[in-house]
Amino acid sequence: MSYGEKIDIIDIDYTWSLKNYIRAFDGVYIVTIFKSIMISAITTIVCLLIAIPVAFYISFSSIRMKSILLVSIMLPLWTNLLIRTYSLIAIIRTKGHINSSLEYLWESTNNLLNFFNLANYEIMGESFIPLNLMHNNYSIILGLFYIYVPFMIIPIYLVLEKFDRNLLEASYDLGANHIKTFFKVIIPNISPGITSGIILVFIPCLGSFIIPDLLGGADSQMIGNIIERQFKSANDWPFGSALSFILIYITLVIISVRHVYSKLYSKLHLRGNL
Amino acid sequence: MKKSLFYSPIDYARNKYLKYITIIFLITLYLPILNLIIFSFNDSKRNILWRGFTTKYYNKVFENDVLFSAFLNSLTIATISTIISTILGLTTAITLWKFNFYLKKYYDIALLFPIIIPEICMGISMLVFFNFIHWPNFEIWPLTLSNIIIAHVSFTFPFIAIIIRSRLTILNNDTLEAGLDLGANNIQIIRLIILPFVKPAITASFLLAFTLSLDDFVITFFTSGPNSITLPVKIYSMVRFGITPEINAVSTLLILILIFCTFFLIRYLSKNNKEV
Amino acid sequence: MSDKKFCIELKNLTKRFENTLAVDDVSFNVEENEFFTILGPSGCGKSTILRLIAGLEVQDQGEIIINGIDCSKMPANERPVNMVFQSYALFPHLNIKDNIEFGLKIKKIDEIEIKKRVDEILDLIKMRSYINKYPSELSGGQRQRVALARAIVNKPKIVLLDEPLSALDANLRIDMQRELVNIQRNLEMTFMLVTHDQDEALSISSKIAIMENGKVIEANTATNMYEYPSKKFSAEFLGRINIIDGYISNNDNQKIFKSEIFGDINLQNDIDIPQDAVLGIRPEKIIIERSSKNLENRIKTKGTVIDWTYYGDMSYITIELNNKKKIYIHVQNIHRNTLQELKIGKTLRASFDINDLIILEK
Numbered sequence: 043m044s045y046g047e048k049i050d051i052i053d054i055d056y057t058w059s060l061k062n063y064i065r066a067f068d069g070v071y072i073v074t075i076f077k078s079i080m081i082s083a084i085t086t087i088v089c090l091l092i093a094i095p096v097a098f099y100i101s102f103s104s105i106r107m108k109s110i111l112l113v114s115i116m117l118p119l120w121t122n123l124l125i126r127t128y129s130l131i132a133i134i135r136t137k138g139h140i141n142s143s144l145e146y147l148w149e150s151t152n153n154l155l156n157f158f159n160l161a162n163y164e165i166m167g168e169s170f171i172p173l174n175l176m177h178n179n180y181s182i183i184l185g186l187f188y189i190y191v192p193f194m195i196i197p198i199y200l201v202l203e204k205f206d207r208n209l210l211e212a213s214y215d216l217g218a219n220h221i222k223t224f225f226k227v228i229i230p231n232i233s234p235g236i237t238s239g240i241i242l243v244f245i246p247c248l249g250s251f252i253i254p255d256l257l258g259g260a261d262s263q264m265i266g267n268i269i270e271r272q273f274k275s276a277n278d279w280p281f282g283s284a285l286s287f288i289l290i291y292i293t294l295v296i297i298s299v300r301h302v303y304s305k306l307y308s309k310l311h312l313r314g315n316l
Numbered sequence: 317m318k319k320s321l322f323y324s325p326i327d328y329a330r331n332k333y334l335k336y337i338t339i340i341f342l343i344t345l346y347l348p349i350l351n352l353i354i355f356s357f358n359d360s361k362r363n364i365l366w367r368g369f370t371t372k373y374y375n376k377v378f379e380n381d382v383l384f385s386a387f388l389n390s391l392t393i394a395t396i397s398t399i400i401s402t403i404l405g406l407t408t409a410i411t412l413w414k415f416n417f418y419l420k421k422y423y424d425i426a427l428l429f430p431i432i433i434p435e436i437c438m439g440i441s442m443l444v445f446f447n448f449i450h451w452p453n454f455e456i457w458p459l460t461l462s463n464i465i466i467a468h469v470s471f472t473f474p475f476i477a478i479i480i481r482s483r484l485t486i487l488n489n490d491t492l493e494a495g496l497d498l499g500a501n502n503i504q505i506i507r508l509i510i511l512p513f514v515k516p517a518i519t520a521s522f523l524l525a526f527t528l529s530l531d532d533f534v535i536t537f538f539t540s541g542p543n544s545i546t547l548p549v550k551i552y553s554m555v556r557f558g559i560t561p562e563i564n565a566v567s568t569l570l571i572l573i574l575i576f577c578t579f580f581l582i583r584y585l586s587k588n589n590k591e592v
Numbered sequence: 593m594s595d596k597k598f599c600i601e602l603k604n605l606t607k608r609f610e611n612t613l614a615v616d617d618v619s620f621n622v623e624e625n626e627f628f629t630i631l632g633p634s635g636c637g638k639s640t641i642l643r644l645i646a647g648l649e650v651q652d653q654g655e656i657i658i659n660g661i662d663c664s665k666m667p668a669n670e671r672p673v674n675m676v677f678q679s680y681a682l683f684p685h686l687n688i689k690d691n692i693e694f695g696l697k698i699k700k701i702d703e704i705e706i707k708k709r710v711d712e713i714l715d716l717i718k719m720r721s722y723i724n725k726y727p728s729e730l731s732g733g734q735r736q737r738v739a740l741a742r743a744i745v746n747k748p749k750i751v752l753l754d755e756p757l758s759a760l761d762a763n764l765r766i767d768m769q770r771e772l773v774n775i776q777r778n779l780e781m782t783f784m785l786v787t788h789d790q791d792e793a794l795s796i797s798s799k800i801a802i803m804e805n806g807k808v809i810e811a812n813t814a815t816n817m818y819e820y821p822s823k824k825f826s827a828e829f830l831g832r833i834n835i836i837d838g839y840i841s842n843n844d845n846q847k848i849f850k851s852e853i854f855g856d857i858n859l860q861n862d863i864d865i866p867q868d869a870v871l872g873i874r875p876e877k878i879i880i881e882r883s884s885k886n887l888e889n890r891i892k893t894k895g896t897v898i899d900w901t902y903y904g905d906m907s908y909i910t911i912e913l914n915n916k917k918k919i920y921i922h923v924q925n926i927h928r929n930t931l932q933e934l935k936i937g938k939t940l941r942a943s944f945d946i947n948d949l950i951i952l953e954k
Contacts, residue, residue, distance in 0.1 A: 095334050095337045096337060096338050098328055099329065102334075113582070118346075120578045121571050121574060125567040125571060128352070128559075129348035129351060129567070132559060132564075133348050133351060188344070191341075207326060208679050209681050211326060211648050211675070211681065212675070214667075215669075215673075216694050216746065218669055218698045219667075230685040246434060249433075249434020249437065250436075256555060266436050269436055270436070279444065282440060283440065283444060289436070325647070325648065325667065325668055
């Protein structure tokens with residue numbers, strides 16, 4: 043059951059040329075690939091910024107609290123991706139909960155202003171304009187963040203669990219404050235968890251197509267959407283295969299970089315039985 | 317006794333900023349799902365304002381034949397594919413653990429491949445594969461699902477193999493030698509030592525594979541045909557169509573099933589951890 | 593006392609954890625250049641005192657004055673103290689040089705000064721050839737030295753050592769004890785060590801404080817602590833001791849201790865002695881008598897050997913007296929041919945000097 047084989051056979055079957063790969067690198071497609079990478083990278087950074095404090099809080103909690111928090115982080119992972127995306131739509135769509143709450147706020151403020159005969163000044167604008175939260179790149183990032191952030195928290199939490207608390211104490215004792223300790227002691231020591239988290243978030247983000255499909259607008263599609271279109275509607279299978287192979291190549295490059303890095307890391311810092 | 321009012325500077329569990337971030341984060345994580353569950357009981361088509369409690373959308377779901385058959389398909393696929401991939405995963409794990417063979421190292425890496433690569437690549441490779449070998453389009457019911465079952469086996473069995481294998485690595489070779497020393501033959505060793513030892517891992521990975529299969533959308537999306545619609549695929553087409561309370565109801569049911577499975581998995585694992 | 597400056601003054605220090613009182617109203621002073629040891633069984637709160645001084649825990653009540661400055665509310669990173677951790681807590685991502693420099697770089701001391709100080713310290717701990725190694729590549733003893741160097745390179749007012757030698761094996765531990773004492777004397781720094789090992793405490797400290805259940809029950813110089821303890825707990829904790837139960841009666845201006853085991857013992861009149869006191873005698877102060885003549889100021893007894901443990905240089909024996917009481921005697925094995933006398937079942941005469949008796953408060 044070697045997957046490499048299957049895909050190879052398809053390439054042989056259809057074409058020996060690199061035409062499809064070249065096509066992937068021109069015009070619209072390269073822009074989309076670049077944009078997908080950018081969106082995934084931003085999502086990864088946002089996940090990282092949230093995951094570190096949350097993982098920190100969990101790992102320092104009492105044992106009881108810890109298991110409650112961990113289960114709460116894991117539980118959404120067992121909920122269907124589609125359902126979670128859908129539940130997010132219900133909140134952020136034009137007639138969703140955020141906008142209706144804002145509209146309610148707007149109306150009550152306006153009524154209040156009317157009451158004081160200030161309505162003529164139109165301080166609040168002529169009418170309520172709903173925020174456009176859906177169908178843009180930010181909504182995709184929000185969706186991806188919402189779906190994949192547990193994958194960032196868990197590996198960081200796992201390394202923090204193994205992290206020797208005495209190192210923090212030693213650092214404060216030697217005169218470093220919280221911020222210096224964070225950058226000079228904590229970050230270098232939890233970096234294996236951070237890299238795992240980055241890979242676990244970045245790769246699925248890059249290959250996602252449901253979230254940009256449901257949350258994104260007309261001009262905000264990612265590689266996944268183009269691949270899907272090649273197979274489901276445009277019927278250009280070889281090109282779709284070429285694109286998905288580019289995706290696999292990116293994945294493999296990231297994984298091998300990480301592999302080399304982790305080898306270096308263990309060689310440098312964690313030799314022996316520490 | 318009175319608790320200490322002053323705490324250590326590294327006691328980050330008491331840091332209020334970290335606490336607020338975590339609380340806000342958890343609210344964000346659960347708000348949409350809770351909203352979805354609550355509004356599945358809402359007596360309004362618009363799904364935005366609360367108009368009273370109702371279960372009529374659940375009745376609608378149960379009366380909906382397409383949804384029901386999709387759900388049945390999902391369950392059938394999950395059951396059959398999990399049974400096959402458990403057997404496959406168990407034998408793979410034992411083989412990789414016990415025997416050394418040519419290119420074993422690469423087989424190990426190949427096993428990780430379906431887990432690592434983006435799901436969409438897995439899905440289209442399955443689509444291309446079935447097309448390439450001209451997999452027949454069956455008309456009779458369980459056979460219509462055959463290609464999805466095969467696809468699901470191929471993406472769930474690596475998980476099973478890896479979980480069982482990591483359990484097997486704890487099993488000491490001395491234990492097996494002790495078995496041989498006490499007069500057991502190879503079959504008895506597998507039956508009396510290895511299988512009971514990996515049983516918790518088998519159960520855990522079975523449940524994991526079952527939920528993965530039940531939950532999968534991307535791979536199924538590319539391999540399913542008009543006769544083999546699963547519940548997630550059906551939900552997808554409903555979501556594309558618009559927001560309705562019916563979707564909320566179906567989703568709530570699916571969430572409950574998955575939470576139920578997870579609950580048993582966690583219960584089972586924690587019980588087993590105590591025994592060891 | 594003398595006009596020596598106090599390096600650390602603790603006043604009514606109290607620290608409560610979830611449901612235990614870890615440190616209960618502790619007050620004591622540490623003089624400059626002292627090697628001060630807090631000795632106590634595990635869980636008595638001795639490490640907590642160290643952590644309170646370092647600022648790694650915050651006290652519920654009380655004051656910590658370091659070098660005349662009230663540091664009670666000062667954060668850990670600003671206190672002029674450094675700690676050597678039980679697990680060493682060396683930064684695994686930094687090499688030895690960076691580990692030692694960590695504190696100096698944080699304080700933004702200039703490069704030349706850093707280099708000078710690190711060079712000095714590397715010579716002191718004899719680790720110059722290891723500067724580019726990582727902690728995981730070092731042995732336990734080497735890590736221990738680096739941890740010590742990382743603390744003393746900052747020239748703290750006091751170096752706090754939290755059971756620093758407990759992870760080392762027996763021989764290495766004795767070498768490191770000597771080295772610690774030498775370093776402390778050379779640098780003329782104040783060291784404060786926490787341990788549960790009484791031999792370690794006796795051999796390295798100039799002063800010992802004994803703790804039990806969050807309270808410091810006694811503090812004294814090392815020799816006084818062993819020879820003249822005033823509390824039963826500290827006498828028993830510092831080494832084996834025969835406890836002589838009994839009560840005091842004042843007959844004809846003569847204080848007499850009436851004991852079940854040795855009969856009446858005349859005590860010096862001028863000694864102030866609490867009513868519930870007991871007497872104690874260290875096993876090595878008891879000697880085996882070969883003649884039966886009466887000796888002045890000595891208490892004599894006779895019994896059968898019921899247990900004999902042979903340590904090569906010493907024999908630890910237990911004899912049972914006629915009144916079924918047991919006493920421990922530590923005998924030096926001076927002659928080979930006298931070992932026969934110690935065999936189980938043999939009858940022995942033993943005696944000790946009244947002046948070696950210790951009066952102990954319960």
